Amino acid sequence: MADTDDWQRLAKAKLEAINESIPREWRVESLPSREQQRDVTGGFLHQYLSDEETEITEADATEIVEKTSTGQWTAETTNCLHETFFDAATRDAKALDEHLAKHKKPRGLLHGLPVSLKDQFHVKGVETTMGYVGWIGTFEGKKGTGKEKVFESEMVKELRDLGATWNPKNRNLSSGGSSGGEGALIGLRGSPVGLGSDIGGSVRIPAAFNGLYGLRPSVGRLPYEGMANSMDGQNSVLSVVGPLAPSISALQLLVRSLLSQEPWLHDPLVHPMPWRESDTKLPAETPLTFAVLRHDGIVSVHPPIRRAIETVVEALQKQGHTVIEWDPPSHKRGLELIMNAWTYDNGVDIRAAFALSGEPMVPQIAATYGGKMADAPPKDAMHIAANNVAKREWQKEYMEYWNATKEVTGTGRPVDAVIAPVAPFAAARPNGYIYYGYSSVVNALDYTACVIPVTTVDKNIDTVDPSFNPLNETDKKVAETYDLEIYDGAHVSVQLIGRRLEEEKVLALTEYVAGALKG
Numbered sequence: 001m002a003d004t005d006d007w008q009r010l011a012k013a014k015l016e017a018i019n020e021s022i023p024r025e026w027r028v029e030s031l032p033s034r035e036q037q038r039d040v041t042g043g044f045l046h047q048y049l050s051d052e053e054t055e056i057t058e059a060d061a062t063e064i065v066e067k068t069s070t071g072q073w074t075a076e077t078t079n080c081l082h083e084t085f086f087d088a089a090t091r092d093a094k095a096l097d098e099h100l101a102k103h104k105k106p107r108g109l110l111h112g113l114p115v116s117l118k119d120q121f122h123v124k125g126v127e128t129t130m131g132y133v134g135w136i137g138t139f140e141g142k143k144g145t146g147k148e149k150v151f152e153s154e155m156v157k158e159l160r161d162l163g164a165t166w167n168p169k170n171r172n173l174s175s176g177g178s179s180g181g182e183g184a185l186i187g188l189r190g191s192p193v194g195l196g197s198d199i200g201g202s203v204r205i206p207a208a209f210n211g212l213y214g215l216r217p218s219v220g221r222l223p224y225e226g227m228a229n230s231m232d233g234q235n236s237v238l239s240v241v242g243p244l245a246p247s248i249s250a251l252q253l254l255v256r257s258l259l260s261q262e263p264w265l266h267d268p269l270v271h272p273m274p275w276r277e278s279d280t281k282l283p284a285e286t287p288l289t290f291a292v293l294r295h296d297g298i299v300s301v302h303p304p305i306r307r308a309i310e311t312v313v314e315a316l317q318k319q320g321h322t323v324i325e326w327d328p329p330s331h332k333r334g335l336e337l338i339m340n341a342w343t344y345d346n347g348v349d350i351r352a353a354f355a356l357s358g359e360p361m362v363p364q365i366a367a368t369y370g371g372k373m374a375d376a377p378p379k380d381a382m383h384i385a386a387n388n389v390a391k392r393e394w395q396k397e398y399m400e401y402w403n404a405t406k407e408v409t410g411t412g413r414p415v416d417a418v419i420a421p422v423a424p425f426a427a428a429r430p431n432g433y434i435y436y437g438y439s440s441v442v443n444a445l446d447y448t449a450c451v452i453p454v455t456t457v458d459k460n461i462d463t464v465d466p467s468f469n470p471l472n473e474t475d476k477k478v479a480e481t482y483d484l485e486i487y488d489g490a491h492v493s494v495q496l497i498g499r500r501l502e503e504e505k506v507l508a509l510t511e512y513v514a515g516a517l518k519g
Helices: 004-020 049-059 061-071 087-101 155-161 180-187 204-209 247-260 303-316 329-341 348-355 364-368 371-375 381-404 437-447 473-481 501-518
Strands: 192-197 213-216 242-245 289-292 322-324 419-420 449-456 491-497
Touching: 049 371, 061 087, 061 155, 061 247, 087 449, 155 247, 155 289, 180 204, 180 242, 204 213, 204 242, 204 449, 204 491, 213 247, 213 501, 247 501, 289 303, 303 322, 303 419, 303 449, 303 491, 303 501, 329 381, 329 437, 348 364, 381 437, 437 473, 437 491, 491 501
Parallel strands: 289 322, 289 419
Antiparallel strands: 192 242, 213 242, 213 449, 419 491, 449 491
16 A cells, blocks of 8 residues: 555646646636635636637537538637647547548537546546546556556547537535536536436536536446446446536437447447437327426425425426326335445445555545445345345336326326436535435436426525424434525526436426426
8 A cells, every 4th residue: 555645646746737738828827715706607707718719618519519510610629628638639629620621521420529528438648547546647546457548438439430529606515426527617618518427426416516407328328338437347236427518409419429329339238229219209199297206205405406396396387287296115225225236345446446545535435435344345146136136126116106107197108207306405515415315316226317407596585494304314414504605506406307218208308398497
């Protein structure tokens, strides 16, 4: 194990290298304090940009592709960053411009579109560390593999073939995780669309906290082959790749384009399921029916989340649609099952990654994978099998509950989707994310879900209910994190949950709900 000075030296050198890769004339040398400037998005950021730069950074992904594919904008104009490699982005963009000039057609469906990537994707010429100091200068913690800065994840290859180049709203709050860098970057319009991963909410949480749309597809819909990961080989609840963007059309463009590459030919876990345009057509002859989950029976949501839920319900009812209450099988059981899966090895893999450098675990990780768990042996095959059986039985019970709703919807169909919180709060305060139940239960079910921005916190409306009585200690602690002054102005979102492999339908429903909210 490396000593403390070693990991701190490595981390400092890495940070300095990243900062030095940004041209000095592009840097904002000093920002006002959080007290002076809480929100650094929009107008604050635009003061550092030209009118042309503002037009580009505020453009939707579909508009960018349209303009770069027709030569109105050059791809070189719109290069973006992942672990800041501006020179490589510029070279790729120049090659795309030359291809368009020579062949008079774009290279692919995403020609010239900047796509930012979570530090979990392997990209040629770039180091992937997943935040582990011990992975610096290695390939996933191993030295001399021949893959360092050469190997690429399958998703990255497909993005290249498609022609892609590669909580700022309230700085008192977190941007979410673990795709929080994506959420903050896109929230600042530093990227028009990005890709993160989600094993317990890590696409949806940053999307919600930063006022973005974010899709959690079911396992096997988008390629994950070649991604860096912790606990690789834990197959009970798999991580998935999903997009985040300021618009639904950007999510649709990215998913449709990636599926056009037939990823099932290169990733053995991807279903051979092209984009299904027919599933984007919502029923016209009967109203839609939604269910609403206001409380999961474990932790109450903060006042702004309650208001957002009611805002969505009222907007849909105003359009003539039915909304019923959602009282499903125990979410507590589902959370126990997913936590069992996350701890099959009792943290051996994660602790080994930290031990490479001597870097200490942050409290949130230590709370799960440190302490007594470090002395316990990994679970045996019988334990894992039993958990898988219990999960399958719970999923079956949940499935039949959903099926049974056709008796009360009035349409002859089960509910089309469920409106639910993403988290109990609009965003987490530093070190304050102590309950993941609303997002991770979707992973345990392997359902499709998409985040919808609804409103922002208003301290004059979202006041505390004096009659609140917590159900348990976690409920009490979550409630105590709410502060009107700190949360004022933060984004507030909900998630729309569909069934397994309903990505097209969920995106279409999300687009419809977003339109209903606008009136």
